[in-house]
Amino acid sequence: MKIAVDAMGGDYAPKEIVAGVEQARDRYPEVEFNLYGQLDQVKPLLQNEDRITLIQADEVIAMGDEPVRAIRRKKQSSIVLAAQDVRDGKADAFFSAGNTGAILAAGLLIIGRIKGIDRPGLTTVLPVLNQPNQDSFLMLDVGANADTKPFNLYQYAIMGKYYAETVMGVKNPRIGLLNNGTEADKGDLVHKAAHDALASIEDINFIGNVESRELLNGAADVVVSDGFSGNAVLKSTEGTALTMLKLIKSSIMDGGLSAKLGAAMLKSTFGKIQSQMDYSKHGGAVLIGVKAPVVKTHGSTKAPTVANTIGQIKTMLENHVVADVVTYFDEHSDEMIAAKEQLKQK
Amino acid sequence: MKIAVDAMGGDYAPKEIVAGVEQARDRYPEVEFNLYGQLDQVKPLLQNEDRITLIQADEVIAMGDEPVRAIRRKKQSSIVLAAQDVRDGKADAFFSAGNTGAILAAGLLIIGRIKGIDRPGLTTVLPVLNQPNQDSFLMLDVGANADTKPFNLYQYAIMGKYYAETVMGVKNPRIGLLNNGTEADKGDLVHKAAHDALASIEDINFIGNVESRELLNGAADVVVSDGFSGNAVLKSTEGTALTMLKLIKSSIMDGGLSAKLGAAMLKSTFGKIQSQMDYSKHGGAVLIGVKAPVVKTHGSTKAPTVANTIGQIKTMLENHVVADVVTYFDEHSDEMIAAKEQLKQK
Incomplete structure (x- = not known):
């Protein structure tokens, strides 16, 4: 290769x-x-x-x-x-x-x-913290498309399933839709329509809506999001983590001898935390x-x-x-046309 | 009262x-x-x-x-x-x-x-960290409306200005639009139209688009957001901060005697950090x-x-x-009708 x-x-x-x-x-x-x-x-x-x-x-x-x-x-x-x-x-x-x-x-x-x-999506892998059985999750789209339709979210779910299975080795990944509440009727018109469309796909393990508050706790294996709010959530997760680490560092620096000694004793602990937060070990963002x-x-x-x-x-x-995704969309082209038609008004 | x-x-x-x-x-x-x-x-x-x-x-x-x-x-x-x-x-x-x-x-x-x-918005005050001259910012809408139009964002900017000046005591607050990039042409159709509409308001100090990554660093005094992604950003900020604090705690617990001693020496430092992160001291969320x-x-x-x-x-x-906002919208009713008409197609 x-x-x-x-x-x-x-x-x-x-x-x-x-x-x-x-x-x-x-x-x-x-x-x-x-x-x-x-x-x-x-x-x-x-x-x-x-x-x-x-x-x-x-x-x-x-x-x-x-x-x-x-x-x-x-x-x-x-x-x-x-x-x-x-x-x-x-x-x-x-x-x-x-x-x-x-x-x-x-x-x-x-x-x-x-x-x-219709629209390729940009994926990223983020860490899951404090959970024994899950160390990361996949999110897409995180910014390839700003204007997202329910049909795009429908296709992201299928592509996300293939990526999680094939590249991350997650069997039958739990797929959640990023929304502003967990109930089925939450969200704007796009996400309401997308929830129902995702629930109708037989080939995926759709677990319903998930909230951004729970992502790092492992709410899902694949988080399907519109590119606008997916991008906003990715950046606020990164920004909050970085700002907190900076705050911890500056507080220790301002905290006198006892704080500096304490920090020295916690050095390996802080190292482990930073390594858990570092999602670059999972590689880059993929345009799928x-x-x-x-x-x-x-x-x-x-x-x-x-x-x-x-x-x-x-x-x-x-x-x-890629070949698996090509085959899926080839074999399901009638389904895609029907889903697109049905979701057109939404 | x-x-x-x-x-x-x-x-x-x-x-x-x-x-x-x-x-x-x-x-x-x-x-x-x-x-x-x-x-x-x-x-x-x-x-x-x-x-x-x-x-x-x-x-x-x-x-x-x-x-x-x-x-x-x-x-x-x-x-x-x-x-x-x-x-x-x-x-x-x-x-x-x-x-x-x-x-x-x-x-x-x-x-x-x-x-x-047209649409009242839900505001919340969030902390700004690591900055000498700013300790908080206002964000709206964080979830009163899931489906947001450019005209709603236009009105949030004006209401946010009044709240920041009157309640938070910020003179001529810097108003930013939450978007997925800082350049003027970023975002979906709604945010592109909103950017231009906000730039046209003479009475506000509009500083352009801001990204969620920079909010806790004090990117603006008032962050105008659509209710869907504003809600998502608020929840991911909270979720990331809570999950990190939990990770720090559990890492210390698993870290042996040296880590526990170190944590004890950092107790007052951690207390100060937690108090800076705690935005409930700024009160509740206001439907404005x-x-x-x-x-x-x-x-x-x-x-x-x-x-x-x-x-x-x-x-x-x-x-x-509230009285100030009532007066403003009363005195500017012609402007509002014109702006709404102009933004209707968007």
Whole structure:
């Protein structure tokens, strides 16, 4: 298998991306890489070129570039060249830590949607805390689409089931709909309609509505959300956790000798907590519903996260999650047409 | 001034509600109370009846009751009787820790909307951490309305400004729109239209879009949100903070002697952190846009929060926030009609 990696995306590119690719290359002997970037910068960083093909990209899509315009105009950028090679079968998956909008646009416009899927969704894996039998859950969509229809949520549920089963190894995953109350009649018009539509899918284990308050407690294995509030919940979860850790640190600093001593004695405990909160170990966010794995990580990504994400992509390829989704939507095309028609008014 | 208090609402009612009212009565000599409930339960709990008028309510609206139906059918409930007295001018404000939906329904259907306001919004005050010059911010709507239109967000911004100035004492508050990116063109159709509408209001200090990740860092003084994602963000902020505190506690318990000693040395530091996170000291959630203050607190409310919330209501009444909002919408009725017309298509 061959993975197309954008060497130029992210705050620490190309250095940390190149280092992460080499870590992954040494960890996974069966994986080959295409590495796209400005080779005068990339090449000196490489220890050796085993199983790594370097491909010159004259242009770079910056973090602030308008995504769709950048994809259309910067034809020689690392993102566009990598996505084109995936589309043309020269690589099996695409990874970047760069401009999120541009990565999504490259996935949608260059690699393309799976037949029968209206809107691909962006997934992320978040930690579950304080539970003996669950250490993470999948959430989608966390921001690929701002305007979401009930039919999109219906399709996210099916794609989420495949991802949780195939990549995360969760059997018959519990699927919940992110809503503002657990009762079946809660929510706005979109979520009311989506609740009933999800309840009608025979192939999934739908457990009803879940609230954002309970996500980190393991309310579901797969949380289906509209991209607008899914994105808001993801960011408020991250923001609250980071702000609290900062508050704890500054309170200890202001707390005199006793507090500093106490913190020193708790060092390994705090280390364990931080490692449980760190969801980058689960890899990156996946654009699911396109014809090949398209995976992005935070702009602040460093080498270990790059290597973990390559491992996640390897699992996706080995377990052919994309092929399974393609087959499902192919075999259920009549059902999809009927569901879409029925949900059209909503 | 007289405040109508539902003695029967909340997990610890009537005991903690009655105790909180007595604390507030002793703290605020100018405040009188009407206390509605089942008097055979309420009366034995009272130390003395100074400035407290007891009113028998034969029925109780339970936490699980369907709100609108409960308001219509349980005419002798403490919530309905209290709201009716506010409507009839026998009391100036309404407080309950009971069924949220029923409190909102009583505010809307019994006390009634201010003329010119399409949808009242539910506000809450949340803490700002790690900042020297800001200790809290106001967010609205956090769940009064699931289906929100740009015109509703436009009106929330104006009401939020009045609340922040009048009750929280923030001069010329910075008003942000909760959105999934800070750029002006971010969001779904509703938030794109709302951004432009808010930018057009001359009387407010609109600072543009804010992301949920930055709220606890003080991104704005007033965060305007649609009720669906505002509710989701509020609950994920609460949930993340609670789950992290639980994780810290259990990690310390599992961490051996050194961790337990360390925690003991950090006790006062942890106490300060918990007090900074505790936003019940700012009082309850206010339904703003109705003809009198309608305030609710968490079901888990105990006496100190009841007393703080009475203090918050007293400030609202003294600083006539409702009257100011009434005047504004009266004087700007032409502007409102024009804005509504213009935003209709969106």
